[in-house]
Amino acid sequence: MALEQLVDKIIKTDVLVIGGGIAGCPAAIKAAEHGLDVTIVEKSKIERSGSAGQGIDHYGIFPRDGITKMELLRRWEAYQSRFNGDGRFGDPNIIYKYYDSAFWALEELEKMGIPMKWDDGEFYWMPHGRYGGVNRIMLRVHWQNIKPYMAGVLKESGVNVLNRIMIVDLLTNNDKIVGATAINTRTGEFIIIKAKAVIIATGLFARCYDPETPLFWKYKFRYHWCPATVSGDGWATAYRSGAELANMDITGWHFRARDDLTLSFGNLNLNDGIAGKFLTWKGEEFIFANAHKYHELEQNGKTPIYQTLEHLPDDYHKRMEVAYVDERLISFKIAEDRGFNPRTHWYELMPNKPLNFITASGISIDENFKASAKGLYAIGDCAAGFHSCGHAVVSGLLVGDSINTYVAEAGDLAVDEAQVKSQKQVALAPLAVKKGTEPMELECAIRYICERYVGQFKSEGKMREGLKRLASLRRVFLPSLMANNPHYLMRCLEVRNIMDLTEVHIKACLERMETRGNFIRLDYPEKDPSRDNMLTFQHIENGKMKLEIRQVPELKPEYARERK
Amino acid sequence: MEEPKSEKRYEDSFEFPLWRLVKQRAEKDDISYVEASKKVVPEYVKTIKYRDIDFENASIEKRVKEKAKLTE
Amino acid sequence: MAAKIDFKRCVGCGRCYDLCPIDVFTWDEEVNMPRVTYEEECWHCGICWMECPKRAIDITFPASFW
Numbered sequence: 001m002a003l004e005q006l007v008d009k010i011i012k013t014d015v016l017v018i019g020g021g022i023a024g025c026p027a028a029i030k031a032a033e034h035g036l037d038v039t040i041v042e043k044s045k046i047e048r049s050g051s052a053g054q055g056i057d058h059y060g061i062f063p064r065d066g067i068t069k070m071e072l073l074r075r076w077e078a079y080q081s082r083f084n085g086d087g088r089f090g091d092p093n094i095i096y097k098y099y100d101s102a103f104w105a106l107e108e109l110e111k112m113g114i115p116m117k118w119d120d121g122e123f124y125w126m127p128h129g130r131y132g133g134v135n136r137i138m139l140r141v142h143w144q145n146i147k148p149y150m151a152g153v154l155k156e157s158g159v160n161v162l163n164r165i166m167i168v169d170l171l172t173n174n175d176k177i178v179g180a181t182a183i184n185t186r187t188g189e190f191i192i193i194k195a196k197a198v199i200i201a202t203g204l205f206a207r208c209y210d211p212e213t214p215l216f217w218k219y220k221f222r223y224h225w226c227p228a229t230v231s232g233d234g235w236a237t238a239y240r241s242g243a244e245l246a247n248m249d250i251t252g253w254h255f256r257a258r259d260d261l262t263l264s265f266g267n268l269n270l271n272d273g274i275a276g277k278f279l280t281w282k283g284e285e286f287i288f289a290n291a292h293k294y295h296e297l298e299q300n301g302k303t304p305i306y307q308t309l310e311h312l313p314d315d316y317h318k319r320m321e322v323a324y325v326d327e328r329l330i331s332f333k334i335a336e337d338r339g340f341n342p343r344t345h346w347y348e349l350m351p352n353k354p355l356n357f358i359t360a361s362g363i364s365i366d367e368n369f370k371a372s373a374k375g376l377y378a379i380g381d382c383a384a385g386f387h388s389c390g391h392a393v394v395s396g397l398l399v400g401d402s403i404n405t406y407v408a409e410a411g412d413l414a415v416d417e418a419q420v421k422s423q424k425q426v427a428l429a430p431l432a433v434k435k436g437t438e439p440m441e442l443e444c445a446i447r448y449i450c451e452r453y454v455g456q457f458k459s460e461g462k463m464r465e466g467l468k469r470l471a472s473l474r475r476v477f478l479p480s481l482m483a484n485n486p487h488y489l490m491r492c493l494e495v496r497n498i499m500d501l502t503e504v505h506i507k508a509c510l511e512r513m514e515t516r517g518n519f520i521r522l523d524y525p526e527k528d529p530s531r532d533n534m535l536t537f538q539h540i541e542n543g544k545m546k547l548e549i550r551q552v553p554e555l556k557p558e559y560a561r562e563r564k
Numbered sequence: 565m566e567e568p569k570s571e572k573r574y575e576d577s578f579e580f581p582l583w584r585l586v587k588q589r590a591e592k593d594d595i596s597y598v599e600a601s602k603k604v605v606p607e608y609v610k611t612i613k614y615r616d617i618d619f620e621n622a623s624i625e626k627r628v629k630e631k632a633k634l635t636e
Numbered sequence: 637m638a639a640k641i642d643f644k645r646c647v648g649c650g651r652c653y654d655l656c657p658i659d660v661f662t663w664d665e666e667v668n669m670p671r672v673t674y675e676e677e678c679w680h681c682g683i684c685w686m687e688c689p690k691r692a693i694d695i696t697f698p699a700s701f702w
Contacts, residue, residue, distance in 0.1 A: 044657040048683045053657055119609045129624035144601065164659075185659060218676040219638060219698050221658055228658050228679040259701075273624040275631060287634050311630075313623055318612050321582035325601045330682025332583035333695065338702055341578040440676075487659055487674065590691055597686045 003417055006424065007181075008189040013039040013160065014407050016180060016195035018167050018234060021050025023380025023392035024201030025150040029112065030400025031199075032157040036407060039193060040154065041165040041182060043229055043490070047151045050203060051227055051381070052389060055144035057326040058126055058270065059116075060390030062102045065125070065136045069099040069562065073555070075131060076386075080359055082290070083252045085517025087533045089360040090247075090385025092555040093367045097398070098391050100559075105394045106139075112153045116141060127273035134273065138390075144326050165191070166490050167233060168427040170198065170241035170376070171415050177241060177375040178413040181423045183493070188431075188486035190424055196410035197403055199377040200363060201396065202234030203227075204387070206356040207443060207494070208450045208502040212256035213350075220440060230356060234382045235363060236497035239504065244364040244372040244539040246384035248501070249508035252359030253291055253456055253518040255349040257307065259340055272319050276307045279346065291456055291518045294351040306346035317343055351456075357505075358387050364537055369399045372539065375410060377403070429479070430492040436482030439491035445473055446495070446502050454506055459523040463510050470503055504545065508536045511547055582608050638678030638696060639685065641670060645692035652684035652693060 003010060017028045020042030028040040042049050063069045073096055080089045110116055116139065118124035125136035154161055168181040171192070179194040207230060211222035221228030239245050278286050280302040286293075297303050309320070320342060324331040335342065362384035369377050377399050378384075380392035430436070453466025478499065483489040514528035515521050533552045538545055585608065590600035613619050639660060641652075648668040653661040661684070662673040672678070678695075685693045 044659070045655050048655045048687070049657050054681060054683060054686075118614065119606055120615070124614055127620045127624055129628050132628065134621045134624050142605070144598065213700055215698065215700055217698075219678060219680070221677055221679040227681070228677075273620060274627045285634060287631065311627070315613050315619070316623065318582070318608070319614075321580050322605060322609060322612065324580075325582070325586070325605055328682070329597060329601060329686045330680065330695065332580050332586075333682065333685075334680075334697060334701070336577075336579065336583070337697060339575045339578065340573075341575045344575065345573045487662075490659070594690070596689045597691065599689075 003192070003415065003420065006417065006420055007192050009191040011039060011160075011162075011191060011193045013037045013193060013195050015039070015197050015199065015403055016041070016193050017199045017201060018180065018237075019043075019050070019201035019203065019380070019382070020046035020151075020154075020161070020163070021201060021203055021380060021392070022052040022056075022146070022150070022389055023203075023382075023396040024050075024199070025147075025154055025396070026108075026112075026393050027199050027201060027379055027396035027400040028159045029150075029153055029157045030108070030397050031403050032159050032400075034401070034404040036404055037160070038157075039160040039162065039195070041162045041167065041193070043164070043166045043185065043233070044227075045163045046154065046161060047148045049147065049227070049229075052143070052146055053227060054328045054330070055326050056146055056389050057140065057143065057323040058389075059139045059141045059143065059393070060102055060106070061099065061388070062106075062137050062139070063099050067135055067137055069096060070560070072099045072137070081517065082288070083254060083359050083518050084250050085519065085527065087516075087531075088552040089250065089535065091365075091367065091553050093553060093559065094365065094369075094385050096555065096559045097367060098386060098394050101394050101398060102390070105390075105397050108397050109393065114146070114149055114153070115143075118142075126270070128270070129273045129275065138270075140272070142326050144329065166493060167237055168493060169423045170237050170373075171419060171423075172241050172373070173413045173416060175242075175374055176410075176413060177243075177373050178415055180237070181420060181427065183427060183486060183489060185486050185490040188489065190428065192415065192420055194415055196407045196413075197375050197377065199379060199396075199399055199403070200234040200238055200371070200382055201378075201380045201392075202232075203381045204230050204356040204358055205232030205235055205361070205498075205501055206230045206354065207232070207498050208446055208505065209251075209354050210447050210451055212258055220444065231494035231497050232357075232501045233494065233497050234378070236500045238363050238371060238373070238376065238378070239500065239538075239540065241376075242373055242540055243376055244537050245504060246362060246364040246537050247360040247508075247535055248357070248504045248538060249512045249536050250360045250519055251354035251357045251505070252361075253354055255294070255305075255307075255351055258348040258350040259338075259345075271309065271312060271316060272323075274312055274316055276309055277311060278349075279306045279308060281306070291351065291520060298351075303351075304348050305351075306348055308346050309342050310344055312343075360385060360535075368402070369395055375406070427493060428489070430481045430483035430489055433480060433482035436480040437477050439481055439483070439488060439495045442473065442477050442481060443491075443495050443498060445477070446470070446498055449473075450502060450505070454509060456518075456520060458509055458519075458521050460510065461523075463506050467503070467506050467510075470499070470506070474499060474503075504538050507545060507547065508538060511536060511549070638675055638680060638698070639672050640694050640696065641672060642692045642694065643669065645690040646670070646688075647690055647692075649689060651687050651689065655683055655687055657681060657683060
């Protein structure tokens with residue numbers, strides 16, 4: 001059967017960017033500058049998609065104000081260790097590159113016409129007191145409308161923008177990625193996109209655990225930092241195509257404000273530099289709690305714990321209001337409707353919720369953001385080893401700026417019709433199921449497995465039980481997923497991704513037989529020194545998951561030698 | 565019995581001054597909240613000491629010192 | 637009830653339907669108006685509410701937020 005008969009649309013492009021967020025957009029714009037034919041696909045609508053959809057209040061980390069790149073690297077690694085314990089959890093060369101490119105990226109953004117300066121026409125470098133002295137290394141920005149700006153620049157750049165398109169799977173030819181299959185989540189069209197290079201920019205993954213505000217009845221999509229669309233589509237499709245994922249054990253357990261979205265995301269922690277206060281319910285202040293500290297407080301009847309901003313000067317409360325506008329306008333309503341006045345309110349912290357697999361996990365990449373499969377790149381939060389808005393933008397610009405070299409040598413590669421047929425069959429199957437399972441029911445069952453059998457305090461027996469149950473769900477309920485329209489088909493595809501990633505996650509956790517930082521094994525309460533600076537990598541080989549433990553690369557000597 | 569410190573933390577009605585201004589502007593001009601916020605924020609920013617570096621440093625350092633006492 | 641449209645204010649511009657990141661709206665072509673069809677999927681992000689030129693959308697937060 002000819003390809004044209006199999007699919008509703010065939011698109012041919014040089015570079016396919018999967019995900020129109022704060023990483024994908026700059027990548028597409030930059031690649032187009034080099035004269036490449038670029039197509040960007042977005043599950044939602046680019047103007048308001050991704051974690052930057054409602055806005056952002058701060059951008060980037062810059063080596064300035066007396067702070068060197070090496071010092072920034074040291075701080076980043078210290079920050080990682082607060083969650084994950086001793087050692088390194090990402091390639092320091094990638095992180096160093098981010099800091100090294102920070103000012104270049106700033107120039108690029110200005111050239112695109114993105115507003116970077118403050119109201120008086122100068123940069124406002126946000127003060128920061130976390131590491132002792134006051135530093136000014138982050139930009140405070142009015143980016144409530146950063147996504148509409150980016151969407152405008154995309155259009156002007158001639159990038160082919162496809163909204164409401166969800167990727168089904170990647171297409172491979174031998175060991176190369178040659179494109180992807182996708183559905184339109186509103187029309188149901190099944191399309192293929194042939195591409196010489198694919199950049200995945202789909203952000204984080206979280207939907208295998210319950211959100212920090214428990215929603216037992218409905219409204220099950222609730223995630224604080226990243227949008228509710230975080231079903232790990234990029235990770236799952238990369239993994240199924242044979243690419244490697246890293247650190248699927250370390251989700252980054254941390255405290256989350258139960259009353260989240262009340263405040264601008266950044267500002268419960270940033271507040272233009274003044275740290276919040278952590279309190280027990282009796283008002284006793286403490287520095288910072290990790291999982292162990294929380295457990296101790298709980299055992300002693302001192303929980304719930306809270307964070308407050310009651311000590312901020314009036315001027316800083318006004319700054320918070322401006323930050324609400326820049327980051328998440330709905331924050332005003334969420335606070336006022338509930339009577340949570342930031343000047344007096346104590347924000348209950350929920351312990352032990354995963355940080356959207358944020359601190360280290362994702363598609364395994366090298367220093368050039370290349371994934372392990374040829375022709376595949378990963379940028380932004382979906383790439384392992386770093387996260388932040390600044391990093392997303394910089395990684396996108398760097399890849400967009402250099403991908404023409406790969407594309408020039410990629411050649412034209414044929415798409416395997418049998419592969420397309422198989423992907424289409426799997427993807428559209430729920431449309432034919434009449435009395436089956438609703439996708440949210442299966443998603444909740446998967447989340448329950450993670451909450452009950454994995455969770456914060458792990459042990460082998462529980463995790464093996466969890467895997468068994470997950471296997472049952474896969475056997476019985478995956479084939480009975482039903483969708484009576486393209487919207488629910490999207491949800492079925494998301495659940496498939498969530499299920500695949502959950503299996504990878506549990507297997508990674510089983511293999512880490514130690515307790516380190518907030519990764520806690522009740523059956524292995526000590527740290528295993530042989531795991532220092534050793535990370536978990538997983539990929540599919542001959543239809544089976546292969547797990548390797550490899551050392552984090554060392555920082556290149558030429559970087560370490562630099563003075564600034 | 566110790567009085568819970570929590571009661572005052574749930575205020576029946578309070579308003580954010582900036583949000584009040586945004587809502588008023590939105591209603592006056594009959595525009596979206598996004599459009600109204602773009603018009604209102606620049607004026608509000610002028611009432612904030614963003615460029616007072618001494619004030620910022622002092623405020624931050626005060627808190628840093630308070631926190632340092634916790635470890636003692 | 638998460639996102640709710642006040643049809644006395646709504647002028648059928650379609651912005652909410654166009655922008656919703658989680659796709660809770662459908663478009664009713666007969667009356668040229670949006671509908672909150674996947675109400676249980678709303679994550680209260682407020683994008684429809686803040687973008688509506690007629691401020692016709694109200695957001696109600698679920699009980700477990702309180």
